[in-house]
Amino acid sequence: MTDGSRLEDARLDVSRHAARLFWEKGFDATGGDDIAAAAGISTRTVWRYFRSKEACVEPVLKVSELRFAALLKQWPMTESIDTFLARSMTAFASDDGFIRDSIAAVRILAILHREPALRSAWLMACHAAEMELVGVIAGRVSRASEDFDVRLCAASVTAAMRLVDEEISSAVINDGLRVSSEDATARIISAIRAGATLPICDAVA
Amino acid sequence: MTDGSRLEDARLDVSRHAARLFWEKGFDATGGDDIAAAAGISTRTVWRYFRSKEACVEPVLKVSELRFAALLKQWPMTESIDTFLARSMTAFASDDGFIRDSIAAVRILAILHREPALRSAWLMACHAAEMELVGVIAGRVSRASEDFDVRLCAASVTAAMRLVDEEISSAVINDGLRVSSEDATARIISAIRAGATLPICDAVA
DNA sequence: CTCCGGATGTCACTTAGTGACAAGCCCGCC
DNA sequence: GGCGGGCTTGTCACTAAGTGACATCCGGAG
Numbered sequence: 001m002t003d004g005s006r007l008e009d010a011r012l013d014v015s016r017h018a019a020r021l022f023w024e025k026g027f028d029a030t031g032g033d034d035i036a037a038a039a040g041i042s043t044r045t046v047w048r049y050f051r052s053k054e055a056c057v058e059p060v061l062k063v064s065e066l067r068f069a070a071l072l073k074q075w076p077m078t079e080s081i082d083t084f085l086a087r088s089m090t091a092f093a094s095d096d097g098f099i100r101d102s103i104a105a106v107r108i109l110a111i112l113h114r115e116p117a118l119r120s121a122w123l124m125a126c127h128a129a130e131m132e133l134v135g136v137i138a139g140r141v142s143r144a145s146e147d148f149d150v151r152l153c154a155a156s157v158t159a160a161m162r163l164v165d166e167e168i169s170s171a172v173i174n175d176g177l178r179v180s181s182e183d184a185t186a187r188i189i190s191a192i193r194a195g196a197t198l199p200i201c202d203a204v205a
Numbered sequence: 206m207t208d209g210s211r212l213e214d215a216r217l218d219v220s221r222h223a224a225r226l227f228w229e230k231g232f233d234a235t236g237g238d239d240i241a242a243a244a245g246i247s248t249r250t251v252w253r254y255f256r257s258k259e260a261c262v263e264p265v266l267k268v269s270e271l272r273f274a275a276l277l278k279q280w281p282m283t284e285s286i287d288t289f290l291a292r293s294m295t296a297f298a299s300d301d302g303f304i305r306d307s308i309a310a311v312r313i314l315a316i317l318h319r320e321p322a323l324r325s326a327w328l329m330a331c332h333a334a335e336m337e338l339v340g341v342i343a344g345r346v347s348r349a350s351e352d353f354d355v356r357l358c359a360a361s362v363t364a365a366m367r368l369v370d371e372e373i374s375s376a377v378i379n380d381g382l383r384v385s386s387e388d389a390t391a392r393i394i395s396a397i398r399a400g401a402t403l404p405i406c407d408a409v410a
Numbered sequence: 411c412t413c414c415g416g417a418t419g420t421c422a423c424t425t426a427g428t429g430a431c432a433a434g435c436c437c438g439c440c
Numbered sequence: 441g442g443c444g445g446g447c448t449t450g451t452c453a454c455t456a457a458g459t460g461a462c463a464t465c466c467g468g469a470g
Contacts, residue, residue: 044451
């Protein structure tokens with residue numbers, strides 16, 4: 001259940017504080033010193049962990065996508081995406097830490113339109129997720145990870161997830177709508193189906 | 206034939222110098238002062254034009270993608286992408302300014318793996334292109350620009366073009382391969398066909 | 411010609427980000 | 441337990457990115 005190395009965990013912890021501060025005070029009004037103080041480390045260590053201020057949010061943005069990618073790695077060849085996610089999403093999405101990180105991520109996505117720097121962090125996180133998905137998809141269609149069509153499918157599916165994430169985040173935060181977990185799952189499934197450019201969504205021989 | 210406003214043109218000009226310097230000396234070794242000196246403007250104006258050093262290359266990266274999107278806007282409903290690009294790409298790709306900007310862009314893409322900051326600029330440029338494509342695709346399938354499937358198709362097609370661009374750039378610069386204009390066009394067409402999640406590639410009723 | 415608004419330069423300033431070194435800490439080894 | 445070596449962190453002085461304030465310049469409308 002534990003995610004990455006010790007260093008990654010430390011980074012993620014700092015990232016959570018940064019995300020909260022960016023949400024509460026705005027990106028420009030938050031300094032490296034503020035992040036360091038909130039995380040209980042020295043400013044120097046903040047800059048050791050992250051190459052720039054916007055990169056401070058990458059781990060929180062990545063982690064949800066990456067955890068989802070990790071879930072997809074468990075997706076059996078013999079099962080369609082619908083049945084797989086229907087049975088595994090509930091347990092997955094009710095993990096406590098997962099929910100807290102998701103909320104943090106959703107809040108960042110909702111202010112993307114005001115903060116171009118955060119958008120570039122978000123796109124970098126999506127790019128990392130895309131790289132992970134390549135492996136999943138390669139396995140599912142029994143092709144090499146270098147295969148262009150495999151990479152294209154990973155990119156399209158990632159783009160689909162990105163759009164759903166942005167849309168739901170903006171709806172929930174900016175428009176005050178409420179989105180149930182089932183609804184969100186359904187939209188993700190539908191988007192993945194629409195975005196997949198290779199036959200990965202149904203059971204594979 | 207002229208592209209944007211006076212301000213955008215000025216930005217693009219500075220951006221060309223920045224791209225050249227990043228290529229020649231590397232991103233870290235190039236300062237805002239260097240860019241300003243090369244472009245013949247004050248450093249202050251560099252920071253008025255761009256919100257960060259990496260954003261200095263966005264215009265050169267954007268312009269090729271955006272010009273291609275503009276070309277696609279001329280794509281008649283009654284024509285398939287193959288015949289349209291077959292007849293219009295040659296003239297399009299032989300424009301002198303276009304070639305110079307393309308070379309600059311290709312060089313940036315080829316060093317993406319070493320320079321994470323430039324990757325984020327590239328992803329931002331792709332995002333801008335994606336926004337443009339939404340309109341093109343909406344027109345082609347007679348649907349609203351807000352339609353989720355339209356936006357998804359734009360995202361997938363953009364992702365396809367991004368992958369082709371990165372692949373060709375790396376092949377040409379890092380591996381020293383030579384890619385003919387016809388070959389490049391063929392790969393773009395094939396990628397767009399593979400990436401399109403709506404029926405936009407063939408003649409539309 | 412003259413007035414006006416917007417774009418640019420100058421310069422002092424703040425904040426992001428790095429280099430160098432010292433101190434702390436974990437961990438295997440004796 | 442004590443000892444040594446690598447890896448991580450803090451401190452502090454520094455460089456470079458990026459901003460605010462104001463003077464100036466330039467091009468267009470009257």
